[in-house]
Amino acid sequence: MSKIIAFTNQKGGVGKTTSAANIGAGLARAGHRVLLVDLDPQVNLTHGLGLLDAEFNVYGALLHEYKVKAYPIQERLALIAGSPALSSFEKVKGDELDREFLLKDLLEPLHERCDYILLDCPPALGLITLNAYACATDLYIPLEAQLYATEGLEKVLEMVARVKRRLNPGLKVGGIFFTRFDPRKVLRRETAEVVRDKYPDLVLTSTIREAIALGEAPHLGQDIFSYAPTSAGAADYETLVKEILTR
Numbered sequence: 001m002s003k004i005i006a007f008t009n010q011k012g013g014v015g016k017t018t019s020a021a022n023i024g025a026g027l028a029r030a031g032h033r034v035l036l037v038d039l040d041p042q043v044n045l046t047h048g049l050g051l052l053d054a055e056f057n058v059y060g061a062l063l064h065e066y067k068v069k070a071y072p073i074q075e076r077l078a079l080i081a082g083s084p085a086l087s088s089f090e091k092v093k094g095d096e097l098d099r100e101f102l103l104k105d106l107l108e109p110l111h112e113r114c115d116y117i118l119l120d121c122p123p124a125l126g127l128i129t130l131n132a133y134a135c136a137t138d139l140y141i142p143l144e145a146q147l148y149a150t151e152g153l154e155k156v157l158e159m160v161a162r163v164k165r166r167l168n169p170g171l172k173v174g175g176i177f178f179t180r181f182d183p184r185k186v187l188r189r190e191t192a193e194v195v196r197d198k199y200p201d202l203v204l205t206s207t208i209r210e211a212i213a214l215g216e217a218p219h220l221g222q223d224i225f226s227y228a229p230t231s232a233g234a235a236d237y238e239t240l241v242k243e244i245l246t247r
Contacts, residue, residue, distance in 0.1 A: 002035075002111045005118050005174065005244075006136040011152035012123035014144045015179030017044045018214055019240075020120040022233075023140075025223035026241035028077035032115040035070055037107070038082030039132055040122040046081045049073050050221025054081035059089065062102050068110070074226070078114075090127040099127060100167055104135035125159050133163040138174035140244070142208075145178050145191040150198070174247050175204040177240060182210050206240040208233070 007020045020036060028034045037058060038045040046054060056069035058080045070078040093099050107117060119132045133139070141156060143149055153176070164171050176199060182188050196203045208214075209232050217227035224233045 002114050002117045003138065004107070004136045005116060005138045005140060006121055006132040007119065007140050007142065008121040008129065008132070008156055009141055009143065009152055010123060010125055010155050011144075011149075015142045015208060015214075016123070017042075017048065017120050018218070019140075019142045019177075019179065019208070019237075020045055020118050021048055021218070022214075022224045022237040023241055023244065024077060024116070024118045025074070025225050026237050027116050027118075027245075028074065029225060030241060030245070032076065033113065034077050035110060035114040035117045036073075036077070036079045037117060037119050038080065039086060039103075039128050040082055040120055041084050041087040042122070043082040043084060044218070045120045046079065048218030048221065049079055049223065051079060051081055052221075057081040057083040057085075058106075059083040059085045061106055062089070063092070068106055070110070082120075086122070086128055094127060100130050100134045103128075103131035107135060125155065130159075130163070130167075133160065133171060134167045136168070136171055138172055138247075140174050141176045142179045143176055143195065144180050145188040145195070147187070147191070149191055150195060153195070173202055174244065176202045177204040177206055177208065179208040180210045181207040204240070204243055206236065206243045208236045208240065211236070 007016050009016055024034045024036045051071055056066055060066055061068040070080050072078050121129045121132045178192055211233035213228040213231040214233040217224050
């Protein structure tokens with residue numbers, strides 16, 4: 001049975017997609033079979049890994065227009081492409097019976113082919129995110145240590161509590177980790193301490209530092225390990241992957 005990890009935050013621009021791509025690549029480098037699923041209508045995960053003209057995507061598969069297709073990205077790493085049409089998922093499927101379990105049903109046959117399924121959720125708590133929470137085993141929340149950072153976090157945790165009660169009692173928050181972290185900035189350090197004090201059991205030790213290479217890699221359709229294997233970004237994500245594997 002695969003472990004299904006959803007990367008989620010109601011706030012955009014926190015490194016969620018970057019983290020999904022690089023943690024997926026890191027897990028594959030560690031010998032695990034990994035499937036990435038792009039659930040964000042912005043399709044940054046799909047494009048950032050070099051898949052620009054995918055004929056088949058998760059939206060069409062969810063609508064049963066065709067069978068789900070996983071595109072190979074590199075050894076032990078594959079991707080189910082996203083689509084801008086995901087923005088209309090709630091409108092199209094919102095009245096359907098068992099609408100919260102459409103993604104779970106879609107992914108069920110793929111479990112035996114991979115060790116990890118990583119879901120890149122959109123920065124909104126709508127039906128597609130609810131589908132991700134309903135089938136996930138673990139949630140990881142990337143967080144930028146800045147003013148108002150905890151507002152989106154609290155809304156995510158409230159939704160997790162509701163999903164656990166009603167849809168997925170086995171769901172757990174695997175951890176919170178800081179992205180674009182600069183320890184030289186006082187506000188970043190202080191905000192991180194506030195979050196650590198409030199959620200001591202959830203905040204991971206690993207942090208992702210601000211690094212130019214992390215922004216450059218997706219523009220070339222690469223993960224950080226392929227683009228800049230000796231960079232600070234690669235070192236940080238390697239450390240984070242190791243910590244995730246222990247949880």
